[in-house]
Amino acid sequence: MRPDARVEAAIICLEQILSGMAAEQALTRWARGARYAGSGDRAAVRDHVYDALRQKRSAAILGGGEDARALMLGVLRAQMADTGRDIGSLFSGETHGPDPLGPAERALVDAPLPATLPADLPEWLLPMLNTQYGADLPSMLDLLRYRAPVFLRVNLSKSTPDQARAQLLVDGVETLPCVLPGALRVTQGARRISNSRAYQDGLVELQDLSSQSAIAALPLPENGRILDYCAGGGGKTLAMAAQIRARFYAHDANPDRMSDLPERAQRAGVVVQQIKTADLPSEQRFDLVLCDVPCSGSGTWRRDPDAKWRFDAAALNRLNATQDSILDAAAPLVAQDGVLAYATCSLLREENDARIESFLGRTSGWKLVSSRQWRLGEGAEQPQNGGDGFFVAHLTRE
Incomplete structure (x- = not known):
């Protein structure tokens, strides 16, 4: 799939999600109907969709609206702000791609990014969290806008961290040890974990670092x-x-x-x-x-x-x-x-x-x-x- 076709697929999924469908259901339905899409295509579409959901409030400001197309435009605008690449190339109007940018969208894309953006969290929660976390809240809210790291727990009754890391590497999963004994942070190949020998043999399990702690x-x-x-x-x-x-x-x-x-x-x-x-x-x-x-x-x-x-x-x-x-x-x-x-x-x-x-x-x-x-x-x-x-x-x- 071309990059613009991936964007259009993400917009289609987001439209269904905004209509009430669960995100995983929308992505699964699209994938079943897109037999031509390879694993890389499916992963890219998923990333687009989840980035838009993580950054929904700020993306709506950057994209000029709360519909699926505007959210996708807002996310891409934030991601490509420092690349020098024209977002218009992803809204080409070609077959399987999104329609070209309209005059208002083009003016929005060409304008500087706003100095401040709203927190990507339901507004009613902010007073509660501010009371609890105070000055630490802005940094936590910023983290909510991005993908979480993937952690593994080494089954220490069956393997050592070094042995598990070596076995994971054979299947293309790269990791780094954490301070907590037996915890590994995945740095490359997260989507290969479930098919890896280390996982299937019970040497590692997916488990977040805080849960392990x-x-x-x-x-x-x-x-x-x-x-x-x-x-x-x-x-x-x-x-x-x-x-x-x-x-x-x-x-x-x-x-x-x-x-x-x-x-x-x-x-x-x-x-x-x-x-x-x-x-x-x-x-x-x-x-x-x-x-x-x-x-x-x-x-x-x-x-x-x-x-x-x-x-x-x-x-x-x-x-x-x-x-x-x-x-x-x-x-x-x-x-x-x-x-x-x-x-x-x-x-x-x-x-x-x-x-x-x-x-x-x-x-x-x-x-x-x-x-x-x-x-x-x-x-x-x-x-x-x-x-x-x-x-x-x-x-x-x-």
Whole structure:
């Protein structure tokens, strides 16, 4: 595909997304109908679409509107501002390319870039985040405009970081070690990971740096009973299992979310017993119960920018109610001397410290041992190389 045809394909996908279709669904539908598109074409179209979603508010200013064509024009204008290349070449009007720039668009493209641009975040969230982060907020908002780095967790029970790096390199995946033992940042070939021998043999798993850091900070009980209460795909279960010998259990209110866990556990060489909700009351108490609860995902909005524009105050209230109910349900499952760990991939205090304060206010006999908020980009000398936003709190009985 020509570069202008890739832009037109991205505009088509964005039109569907703006009409309410999920981003992944729109991209999948386009790819199925574009048999001529190679892997490089599909990757380029995806990048265009996700850049437009990450930068939706600023792109609308730069492109002169909020429709798909204007957003794509705005993104390209920002990207090509210092290249000297004419954006008009990507709006050629040729077959499979976007229509040529109109007079108003041409005038916009030829004008200097604005000195300031709006934050690429729903405006109603800004006062909340400003109260929490203050002077650090602008740098975090800037990070939300760009793609997040990709991190791998080395399964230290099966490989060393050096061995894993060497095996990944054979399949064209280049990595750099992080300060956190066993964490690797992917610098080249991220799209080759799932087909690499290292991944298929269970030497590495995809897991963000902040999530790895949070798991590393858990008080994991040697030979104890550990329950991942909101297990989902089981990534955190496997991360814990790579650090300690224990008995691991997984539960999710929607068991379908755990459908990949048996295969992943087998690949990692880990035994994980799944528990149904109805069977939890009859289970022996657990030494550690981890509740990685449903949340806004605001700490991961670089990876899923479509989600931030669909998020509103009503959704936050519903999530807070769910988070409270999970804590209430999980607390009785913890052994007398055990630990209840609460985690989110959220940047919002309303989903983090406020939920712990609410739990302690309505539940006697518990105390907060520690809590930590990983900020966006934290964990690396260069913030753009750091991890997602993440929060974890450890509670025990008084």
